[in-house]
Structures are given as C-alpha cells and as structure tokens.
Amino acid sequence: MAGSTFGKTITVTTWGESHGKALGVVLDGFPAGMELSEEDIQPFMDRRKPGQSKFTTARAEGDKVKILSGVFEGKTTGTPISLMVENTDQHSADYGNIATAFRPGHADYGYFEKYGFRDYRGGGRSSGRETIGRVAAGAICSKLLNELGITVCAYTKSIGDVKIYDFDLSERDNNSLAMPDPTAAKKAEEYLEACMLNNDSAGGIIECLITGVPAGVGDPVFEKLDAKLAEALVSVGAVKGVEIGDGFAVAKTMGSINNDSFRMEDGRVVKATNHSGGILGGISDGDDIIVRCAIKPTPSISQLQHTVNEKGQEIDIEIHGRHDPVIVPRAVVVVESMCAITILDALLSHMTDRLDFIKEFYKN
C-alpha cells in the first residue's frame, strides 16, 4: 500500500533509493506566491550532506538540489514543486554476502518478508538518503513559516551520555555535532572517538524548538498537533521514542506541578511555565512548542556480527564501507524539516475552522 506521502493540506511525497539514479520529493498544495529558488533549499541539503566531518560517512555526494516544477518567475505557483537530487557517488561494486544477509538492526529482514526481495545496495529505500526529499520540502516549509514569524530549530540535545548543559543556540553551527553548547560538543567528540576506536556506534537525542505558533492550531482528536509531530518524527529512521514538553517525566510528577497556570502579559494570555511543551489537548497553547526524539546508534558497525541470510543460514558478517558512527548530527535537519512540514500543514488546516474566518474570506 502507498505509504510515501505525508500531510493533508500540503503533502510531501518522497521517492528514491540510496543507489538509484536520483532521489526526490513532490511538495503539493504549497501556497502560491512565495519567492523560491534553489539557493533557499541548498543550505538545508548541505546540513544533512555526508562527508562533513570525521563523524559522518565519507560518501562524497554534492547533493545539489534541482527545482523541476512549481516555480515560475521566481515564485511558487501553487502547483506541485518537484525537487530532485542526483546520486553521483554510488559504489555499487561488490556487496559480497551483505547482499543476501539480514544486517542486525537494519530493515533488511522486514523488507525481504514484506516485498519478497530487496534492493540491497546501500539499504535501498531504507537508507538515510530517503530523507533528502524530506529536507528539501522542509526547507521550503521553513521559509514560509519564517515569513509568518515562526521559527523551527532543532539541535543535538545529547550524544551517548553527554548532554548539553549551557544552552546557547548560536553555538549550534559552530561544531560538527550540531550541539548548542561548545563544552558538551567537545566532550561528545571525545565520546565518539572512543566509540570509533571500538568499531562501535552511538545514539543521542535531538530536540526541536518551535516559536511563534499562535494558540488554536492542531486538531482535538486523532490529528492532535503532538500526534502528528510524533508520527512525523518516528517516521524518521532510527527514532525509537518521542516526547512533547516534559515527556516521560510527567509520569512521576503531580498535577499541581505539571499544570501550567495561565497569566495575562501585555494583553495576551501566556503561561507561567511550559511543562506542556506548547500543546494541550492536541492544540497549540501559544507557548513555545518543544519536542524531542531518541536516535538509536547506527546499526552498521564493522565489528563481526552474527546473523541469518535469505536462505535461512546462520552466518557472520562484517559491514565495511562508509557509515556514520553517529547519525544524530545529520538527523538534526531532518527532524527540523519534519517539524516544519507538520506545523505548516496544521497552520493551513486551521484556516477553515470557523464560520467567521470563512465569511471574512469570502466577504465580497
């Protein structure tokens, strides 16, 4: 069944495999009239691009994005925006027994059972390269959100057991781990170096902070704003958990503490605290929206691993090649993109919620 489309008022449909000719995305329903060029998108692509530090795979992809449709005279037309990145550095040489082995921690076995066979080159569709389309669409959605005064900003919260401590967002892009805390970044680098020495890999936590969303956005039942954010984030490979606001900590607290009291400030309703993470009952409460997700250690490690192949034989494999010892830094922009898409979709959906809105729109 079709499962490569996300969103409702706007939709994002990604396509492409790790070692195919190209990867891309169709962003449909995007409003007409926004200035857009490839230069708006490329910086997002560059943030997820491989080969940027010793902690990311050495695969040398330029990941240059091309706009194929939906833009005319420098502005979006309201019709589908098709974006494509060509694969240039596919090493398809020799996969050896990897071609038929089910790599531990990977989707290989599930794919094989689901589809009967699989594209084993670099993981095919289950590769992290699938997120290229998400990031390209996310860049465009982020630009529109910015024009409405909304910012979406993700960053590395922790790698292994190294957490950020002094939060300074301006530092995020000054280190190779996307950590908004230079001291923590340094420690995390040491942690990763130790990891790499052991031919092992690490995980971490990514947080996303969304500011400027007015109260009243999101739907109260199945399409709660946090439910859609949770879906969006867990749909990113390697995510094994997601939290909104205080997240799992709410399980141990009390209502008297967890309830954020409302106050008036400059004629606006605000909250004294933000345990809710900006969402109550599935609807934005006007405060900053805060979500987090847990990223598992990269499953491709070069240690010897025991597994099974397509013939049902137990074997040992070593996975060589180009792999990130930690996926977290490159996934930061993916998380940010998925949040941007989700928030924009919800913002647009809100425009039809009230008869007074509709009468104002169609007043002539």
Place this chain on the structure above:
Amino acid sequence: MAGSTFGKTITVTTWGESHGKALGVVLDGFPAGMELSEEDIQPFMDRRKPGQSKFTTARAEGDKVKILSGVFEGKTTGTPISLMVENTDQHSADYGNIATAFRPGHADYGYFEKYGFRDYRGGGRSSGRETIGRVAAGAICSKLLNELGITVCAYTKSIGDVKIYDFDLSERDNNSLAMPDPTAAKKAEEYLEACMLNNDSAGGIIECLITGVPAGVGDPVFEKLDAKLAEALVSVGAVKGVEIGDGFAVAKTMGSINNDSFRMEDGRVVKATNHSGGILGGISDGDDIIVRCAIKPTPSISQLQHTVNEKGQEIDIEIHGRHDPVIVPRAVVVVESMCAITILDALLSHMTDRLDFIKEFYKN
C-alpha cells in the same frame, strides 16, 4: 478541518461530547464475515467505565454499547459498523466560573482560540469520554486479531515513581490499577492515596505488548508501523511521550549492544534479543512488538489554581466535581484499543504488497 478519523484500510471515526446525548464511532472497512455481538464489545467498555474504584471518577455511567449497523445475522457485513453509547449521568447543573475559565493543563484555551467558543460541559469533545468510540472499535479489531493468533495486551507499567517489578500478566485484572504485579499495585495504591489527601493527581506509564505479528508488516517511509503507533498513542489525551522497544535508552547505548542479532529457530528467523521492540525500519521483524507511553497527571485537581478567563481577566479557580486522581488505569484499555486498530490496519494493508500475493488471490 476534519480530524476525527483514524486509519486507512479500516477507518475509525469518533463523535460525541462528554455531556451531549451520546458518543459513538463508525468503524468502516472492517472485513465481512466475523461473528460479532454487543457482548464482544461490552467487556472493553467496562474496562474504561468510570466508578470502578476509589481511584476513578464516581460518575455513574453504564456505558452500554449498541450496534446500530454493519452486523447481520450475527456477522459483520463489510459495511460500516456504527456503535453508540448514550450519556445518562450528565450533571450539567452549574459550572460557575469554570464555564468561562481556562483550566490549567486542559485544552480549554486552545479550543477557545481555535473555534471561537467551546462546549464547557465536562470538557466537551476534549473529555476522556471521547475515547469510548476508540475502545468500542478497538474491541472489534482485537477480536479479529485474536482470530489470526495475534494478541494485544496493555497494562500499567508505573504510577508516579512506583514501577512494576515482577511481571505477571495474569495479575493485571486482579487490582484496580491494571498492574501486572500485585506488590507494585499495592504500593501504587498507597502512593495514590497520599496524592488524593493532598488534592493532587498522579501520572504513569502504560506499556503494550503485541504478540504474533509476522515479519513484513508496516510501511518503510512515512507510514512506518512505529510511526503509526506513535501517532495513535499520542492522539490519546494526556499522553506526552511514546517509546518503541528500548525507547529513549537507545540514546545512551552502543550499536554493538543495541543491534539484535538474527538466529534460526525451528526453521524460523528469530532475534536473540529484542531491543528493537519488534520493529526495524518501520517494518515488523516478527518479534513481540513493545510500545510504551507516558500519561500526565490528571489536570483537574481541587486545589486553588490561578488562571485566566475568556475576558482576559486573571482569576483563581477550584475545580470540584468527579475526577480521576489518576487516569492511567482507565487509559490502559484505550492504549490497547489504539494499538489493535493500528496493527489491524497495517496487517490488511500488507496484503497488497506483492505481485505473487495478488496473483494468488486472483488466480481464477
């Protein structure tokens, strides 16, 4: 925008408010030919029904479910199954300033901004009673899953800081907290009693264990099986976090530990460990599926709270009436229901994934 429908191959559309005439659900796309009567559904309704212990609201609802359509001569017909529960015990007497106040921790303010006004009686659509429809549909989906050898079983993992320790699923229904550990249940009861003495409320964690799902179910990109489970669970009010398998613990572990190696057992592919929680790359791996969610403390507490009303005035409110000091035990069956719906939807979707399946189906 419409947001009260969940699912794709099967859809669940809920309707109704806490103090309206009735609540209900339309379950569409459910396969024809399964035996079904109200007796199959009522036990699920009874598990979420209020008034069952001192830890749940005293509201005296029978919550008797009626099948209005979709069943003929005791079997599902393939057409929409409409289910309804009438509200009988609505105390709509006097809401006082609650009618116009934004209760901390509730969706009141968001609803007001979204829709311009709101049904303040018992929270209207944001009430926990909305889940009646989910549970009714979940009971039916669970029945079908059972016929395929799949079980979906949720239970209380922790309340406040009291966690289960000796896991014994047969004990779950022997205590009022749905804990599969009688010792922990006793401690949790004490914890809650202290909480109630302080006019406060508690949260907790619910876990759901799903057995018997074959490998190959779920979609590899946006409709990953875990992404849909995450959406399903966070769409339940009060859920602030969700985990699959090891969840947030993966952030601190290493690939060499987190990777579950494959083995052969009785001619079948199995995993030596289950850190993945039964899902890899969004597709079931044949192992038990394990998900968890964090439930926040009930926001309705009878302590004095500071807040704002619809006129933008700061006020103090006391919320009296019938409220659960902890929502966890009654939410267990809601979590189980949402998992059952999600799993069944994914199982049905898988049937069209391969040409060989289709040729076998249409072979005549």
Place this chain on the structure above:
Amino acid sequence: MAGSTFGKTITVTTWGESHGKALGVVLDGFPAGMELSEEDIQPFMDRRKPGQSKFTTARAEGDKVKILSGVFEGKTTGTPISLMVENTDQHSADYGNIATAFRPGHADYGYFEKYGFRDYRGGGRSSGRETIGRVAAGAICSKLLNELGITVCAYTKSIGDVKIYDFDLSERDNNSLAMPDPTAAKKAEEYLEACMLNNDSAGGIIECLITGVPAGVGDPVFEKLDAKLAEALVSVGAVKGVEIGDGFAVAKTMGSINNDSFRMEDGRVVKATNHSGGILGGISDGDDIIVRCAIKPTPSISQLQHTVNEKGQEIDIEIHGRHDPVIVPRAVVVVESMCAITILDALLSHMTDRLDFIKEFYKN
C-alpha cells in the same frame, strides 16, 4: 476497504442499512459558529422521505433526524456533527426466494461476490435509504453556503421522454415530481401512470444549478471541481451518467462556438455564454455551475424476471412490496445534497491556496 467517507476538508461518513436499527452520518470538519438545529435539516429529510405521492414507495417512515453531537447552545462547535434517523417501518416478514436471488439491476450479485454474503432485507446497505445521511449532511452544508450567498438547487429535468420546457424554478415544489414546469410535470405524471399499469418503472434526468460560487475554486488536476462533482453524483445509486455544462453535446460542436468569450460587466469579469457550465480546467469561472445526471429506471419491478440464486440455480422471481416506479423525484434532494457537500469542501480548500491569503489570516 473503507469507502463510506466523502470529502477532504470536511468529511461525510454515512452508515446504516435499510432494515437495521437506524441510519446516520458523521459530518466532520464542519466550521464552528453556525446556528443549527434539527429544524434546519428536517425539510431536506422530508423531501426524500417515502410515501409522499403515488409515485413513491408507501413505506411509512417519519425519517425524523436527531442531532447527537457537535452542536452546543444552538451553534456548531467545530467537532463532528453526528446525525441519526431511526428505522421504524421495517417489514422484515418474509423475503421468500428474494433472500437468496440476485435481483436483476440490483447490487445483490456484486455484494455476494464481494462480501461472501449479504443483508438481503430491503437491499441492506445498497438501499436508497443510505442516502439519508447524505441528505442530512447536505442540508447543513447548504445552510452554510446560503450564508455565503451561494445557492444549490436541483430539479427534475426529464422523466422518460418528457422534458421540462418552460423553466420556472418557483414551480418545482408545486408538483410531486420536482419539475420546474407544471405542464411537463402533468405529462410526466401521465407517462408514469402508464408505466405503473405495466408494472414497469421509469428513469430521468436531474439537473443542479449552483449560483454564487466565485472564480478560483477547485483544483487543477485530479481534484478538479467537476471531477469531484462527477464522483459525488455517480456515487449516488442509479446514476449512470453525468454532464457538466453542455456535456455530451460538446462532442459535436466546434471550438468557435463552445468557447465562452469573456466580458467586463460592472467591473467584474463575466462570460457571454456558459457552455462551460461554470467550470474551466477544473476551476470555477465565476458563472453558474450546471451539472446533470441520468437516473436509471427503478430495478425493482413486479413483472416476472429471470435470474440466478446464490446456489447457482436459474429461477424466476417477482419482486413485490413497496417500490418507487421512478426514483427521480426523491433523488433530487440527494443530488442537491451531494453538490452542496462538494462545493463547500472545495470552497474551504481554496482558503489556503495563496501566501497572501495566509499572511492576511495570520497577520497578528
């Protein structure tokens, strides 16, 4: 697979069988703040109700509609509006061989092959009574459209070979055939009486005129406004064809005639003619929208008919009981309802099409 939901920004989900306990509909996504009571809906129900003339079935249903949710203090709340009509006059006595025979012209055989068995009482879900939910939802959508200055009005264009000639919409409700031409109505009554004498049935054409839709509504590719209207109308049982504007006549005309030239009138763009029926390239052009559909003769006739039963035996059947000799007059309000739902859905969807609209909406 689920197929009982129609619409996107607003959704309409119908449920119920001819001889079940009740039939109904959930209208979701409907904007908050519109005044609504059962009195707004009942007149639509009465227009499709049986037993109103000798040309409609004598089944004595009151078809009283109840609002079960989504309205508070007389106004829509933005949450799902659940509407129900209870069945009161089910003659389920004895179906004889009809219970297992595939009635010619009916869906019986298809249902049997699709689902393995079927609810044979009055056609079950394939009964015209399924449209009760469509009409209830249509009444509500029509009310909102009226508040925006849009009218949706359907009428009988022809019955058998009797066509309307002098069009006078004010006459529509003065005859039992919903014909806006009293002379034609009289001839059509004579035609139908002859038909009934032969134990036969008749078909006809229904036209719907929609005024006040501004230019720019509808989507240019798969969700063309006319494509959605065509889907909506052919989804009504017994419809075998649909036309927009000049319809099939365009096949024989020339571009120089069929092109409607644009003019300015009172500062507005208008068309000199309306061959297009108000829709060009899937988008409304500001002119009246005109659609038509062909209704087949009622398949239930009391003549002896040859057919096959569930055991694969050829048999002869006579269908007795209460049937309309012509379904057209009662289907008029169904057509009107489906058009109203479709137009409202498209109008709401249009609100997010342009960045300038969005900036205006979120300007604060």
Place this chain on the structure above:
Amino acid sequence: MAGSTFGKTITVTTWGESHGKALGVVLDGFPAGMELSEEDIQPFMDRRKPGQSKFTTARAEGDKVKILSGVFEGKTTGTPISLMVENTDQHSADYGNIATAFRPGHADYGYFEKYGFRDYRGGGRSSGRETIGRVAAGAICSKLLNELGITVCAYTKSIGDVKIYDFDLSERDNNSLAMPDPTAAKKAEEYLEACMLNNDSAGGIIECLITGVPAGVGDPVFEKLDAKLAEALVSVGAVKGVEIGDGFAVAKTMGSINNDSFRMEDGRVVKATNHSGGILGGISDGDDIIVRCAIKPTPSISQLQHTVNEKGQEIDIEIHGRHDPVIVPRAVVVVESMCAITILDALLSHMTDRLDFIKEFYKN
C-alpha cells in the same frame, strides 16, 4: 490544497508544467515483483506524443520516459516508482498579449483568481502535457492488469458528428484518429480537414472497454467503482461528461428493458445483456465494463476571439502556435490510463474485504 494525487491503495502523483524543465509522476504502493523497464512504458508515451499526424500539434517532443526509482534488477521493488520526461522543445519566445489575456475556453481566468498569478507558458500546469505522468503510470498499471487477465482498451467513438459504425478493435491503431472503424476514420478525417480550413476545432467521444474484471470489485457507497471511474475521467482536461453502460439513454428506457437478467453459463453467473456496463450498485458484476466520455473541441483556435486581460480590459486575441485541431486521438491513451489506474486500485482494495480472505492470507 494538495490535489495532484489520485488513488488510495496505489497513488499516482503528477507534477510538471508545459514549459518547465520536465514532467513526471510518482507511482506509490505499486506491488513488488513485476518485471518493468522503460520499454514497457514508452509505447504508451508514444501514443499521446505530439506531432504524429496533421491532426496533432507539431511540437516536436520525444517524450522519452526515464525510470528514476522503484525498480531493481528489472523488477518493481514495492517502493515509489518515479518517472520523468524532460521537456526539450519549449518555444518560450514571445507570448505577446496571450501572457496576460484570459483565453476563452481555457483555465487561465480560474488560475489567476485561484493563485493570484499564473505560468502562462503553454498553459503551465493546465496544459495537456500534465497527462504525461498519468500515461506513464497507466502503462505500468495496465501491465499488471494484463498479468491478471484484465485488458483495458480505449478508442475514439466519435469525432464531431462522425461515429464509428462497424466496430473492429484491430483497426484502432491503423489510423491517426484511434478509431476502430476505418470507414468512420476516413470520414472523420474529412470532417477535421474542413474544421481546420475554418481555423476551428472539433470534439468527440472516447469509449473504454475493460474485460476480465471479476464480480465483487468496487465499494458500495462513495467509492463505487463507477464513481471513481467518473472522477478519473472528468479529471482529464476537456472532458465534460461521462457515462457508464447505457449512460444517459437509461433516462428514457424502462426497468423491464434496462434490467439485465442473470443466467448460468459454464457454471458461472453471467448476464443476458449488459445495459449496466458491468457495474451495479458500484460493484463490478463480472461483465465487460464500459465507460465513455465527451471531449470538448480544443479551445485554442486561431480565429479572432474577444476576451478580457488581467487588468480587466476587453481585448481581441488570436492564438497562434502549435495546437491540436482535435484532442480526442491523443486523449485515448489518457482515458485508457486513468481507467487502468482506477481498476487496479479497486482490485487491490478488494483483497481485504472478507475475513476468509484474510485468514487464508495469514494462515501460517
């Protein structure tokens, strides 16, 4: 709002403009394991390609299709199949006043009101070139249908007032008008030549015959098989009407004639006649499925036409350039493609309709 996706179990998302860099389609949910190469698709592309006779535009596009994803080792993988055709012959030179004029019979004015501006080069997204993606996807769906013994075959039924008379499908590809009757084709050519002499254009009717669909496919309410076919066909630009089986003729007939009686033949249920066009109550009845649609005359004609421009000024325009005097012959493969996509989607959806099917599938 997003509107460039069609289908449910499989989805087709098209993108691209007449004079953009490329056009394409993403076909998602297509089953794994079917052999597929560009050679399977190109013949369909060639059937809609311009420049094939004097009756079609002289634009010299090769319309070579490329598969960018979803195929591995010559077989579909179950992941999205991305297909692209590059535009090579864009004459974007000088549009003169066409750039700001609303061409009669075109979507220009609707686009302008909808989006605030428009890509005026060759009609942008409203160009017939948008159908490239539909045809590419349709070729793939047709191939799978063929493997199941289902054929989908469209042809020209009439051009202007010239209808086919002696039906011989083997003749369809022997004339430039896709008419399965050489005599009629000759007359139609003469009709068109007269038309062209007058700088005018013609319309016509396309019919599609679908054989081999078993009974039981399609959904009984909103997703009736004929409702989806109607939507699919009217979503093709220039279609102004659609019929199933006897279509509009049913309005004048009687039930005793229109009802197709069932018979047994070689142990199978068959119908003595096929007035229904193979669909009853929205579900296939096992007979040939027959649909027809009316295509309007090409609106681009080189006669002087009166219209209005974006500034609200009345002007006269002459549309020069490369236009088809009749769109019917090239639209035949588009109709065939949309039918193939719709039928395959319905066939796949049917696989989950019954518990016995599901138990058989998951029996191990």
